[in-house]
Amino acid sequence: MYKIIVVVIVLLNASGCSSLGISLSPPQNNLSEQAESVLNRSTSQAVLSRELDMNVLITHFLQPGDVLIVEPVKFDSEIIFPADQKVMADGTIDLGKFGRVIVAGMTLEQAENHVENTIVNVGEDAIQINVRLIEAVHRIYVLGEVASPGAYPFAGNETVLDGILAAGGLTTQANQCKVLLARPTTPASCRVALPICYREITQLGDTSTNYQLQPGDRIYVASRSFRDSLQFWKANKTCDRCCKCQFPCPDPGIASFNNVISLNLPAAPLLPKILPDSRTKELPLSRFPLDPREQTLPATRLPSPTDENPLDQLPKNIMDAPPSTRDGQLQFEPDAFLPSK
Secondary structure: OHHHHHHHHHHHHHHOOOOOOOOOOOOOOOOOHHHHHHHHHOOOOOOOOEOOEOOOOOOOOOOOOOEEEEEEOOOOOOOOOOOOEEOOOOOEEEOHHHOEEEOOOOOHHHHHHHHHHHHHHOOOOOOOEEEEEEEOOOEEEEEEOEOOOEEEEOOOOOEHHHHHHHOOOEOOOEEEEEEEEEEOOOOOOOOEEEEOOHHHHHHHOOOOOOEEOOOOOEEEEEEOOHHHHHOHHHOOOOOOOOOOOOOOOOOOHHHHHHHHHHOOOOOOOOOOOOOOEOOOOEEOOEOOOOOOOOOEOOOEEOOOOOOOOHHHHOOOOHHHOOHHHOOOOOOOOOOOOOOOO
């Protein structure tokens, strides 16, 4: 009996139990003890930008890899620069006959002033220059148990969910209770590693851990261990680091209201209310925008059940229609669908 058990374990380890979703081999992407320790001590009430409360990033300083467009403000100017400029590894861009200038470490406004001064220094008339940032070199990194781990371009409005979806989503071997966001910090400082509640973000719309990403952020998804695979009854349980007190909104419309307020968008105008009068079968229509203190327009008559149904005027068979309308485009009198008076 003992030999049979040993043989079964060896076969399971060799095959990986792909049909059962269980593998005895160690996970390829596991959290280190230090990462676990930082996660356990991280606060869940961090004052960070989230999905419904995003902020703009700090001033961008040009760096190698940024793609720029340098052009005169006046389009009728005779000065022409090369097309899209990529900041080279030495921090320079090419201005054609004006030579190469270093712009790395500057803001866009500083780069504009530097280019304008360069033009004046070579003997040209002063001219106003516009420097536009077409593509920043910023990247975010999605690693671990995702379909396509790697570095992805960063625009500035991505959240944790955007980063995971950009990498193709989680794999079947992902441990959804061990997803973290690591934010880069200086070598001799504290570490920022925040747990991500993936199920709550995707299934409940909980934005508590759907943080707004910043350049250099790492999203790491750990693998399921053999122990995790055996504890299948925990597959649908809330993770220990996630909120376990979710509750439904009494009015689902409150979500749309909160979104409007957070984005500082103007509220939509009120539509006129339609209140039918069962005695007169008429609808008092209020003037738009609705103001109960103002006069209402004359009532509009509703069709009565005794009115002739315009659909009864349609031909029962296509061959009963006039020959010119047998192509399916039936022609009717303009007032055919209006209720009779």
